[in-house]
Amino acid sequence: MTSSYWEQLRGLLKGMMFKHMPYMISCVEFEDFISSYFEGSLPRAQLRIFELHLKICKECREYLRAYEETIAVGKIVFNDPDAPLPDDVPEDLVKAILDARTK
């Protein structure tokens, strides 16, 4: 039997567990909670369900870690002092603004 067969079987069992066991949510439902989770606005009951899924689902755990790293990388890059936009003052723009101010 190929690894693909076992993967399919594993997926099927995991899907059934998420669907039928109490306090379980599917990965699709878990996805809907992520933004509120990071915002800290998930109600306590939903937070428990979210964390339970996270404990059980390796894929979502890894996904969430990479997702969190993506947020951190974006923040650093976005505030990068070496970004191509020059920090020097564009004189023509300053003049245009001050001219418009006096009109």
Place this chain on the structure above:
Amino acid sequence: MNDRAAPASARAKPGMDAGDEEDLVARLRAGDAAASEALVRSNIAYLLKVAQPILRDRALAEDAVQEAFISAFRNIESFEGRSSIRSWLRRITINMALMKLRSMRRRDERSIDDLLPDFDQNQCRIEAPWTRIATPEEIVEDADTRAWVRARIEELPENYRVVLIMRDYDDMTTREVAELLEISEQAVRVRLHRARSALKKLIEPLLRGEEP
């Protein structure tokens, strides 16, 4: 235009204290030309950095900043001092940039759908196994890589990119973004999540420690 509380680091000029700022505002209200020039010079580069990633175009960003300053000068009487003047200018600039975006014909953009997570028929996530995840510090060490990531952020469709920038990088609250974009807070959360997911997919080679 409302102004909100902001840290001292975001004052009209970094290092300026509240007293200096009150004085500057009083001079602006009195029509002092030197004060106007000081305000422009100390904030223009910062505001271009705010507008450019939203508009993805230097000339348009300059237009937005120019219009923001003109609006600020006209409305200086309504500045209540509840935030720093730099935060107030930033808010006006974002507004101007968003107005420009709305008035422009949208450029050809890739669909966000191709960049969202994949699930199988059992609603289970399809995620290639991670043997390692590079730390953000490792990833951003190199200037070329930082530029590459910036380009990926700019590649995101406008509706998502704007929310990502305002919410994650500009540290605005969900409510503030919702008010500015005139959408619900839930819509902000959905767009933010999609933008982060899409960016994750775009920069995944880097996160996996591979060459992009």
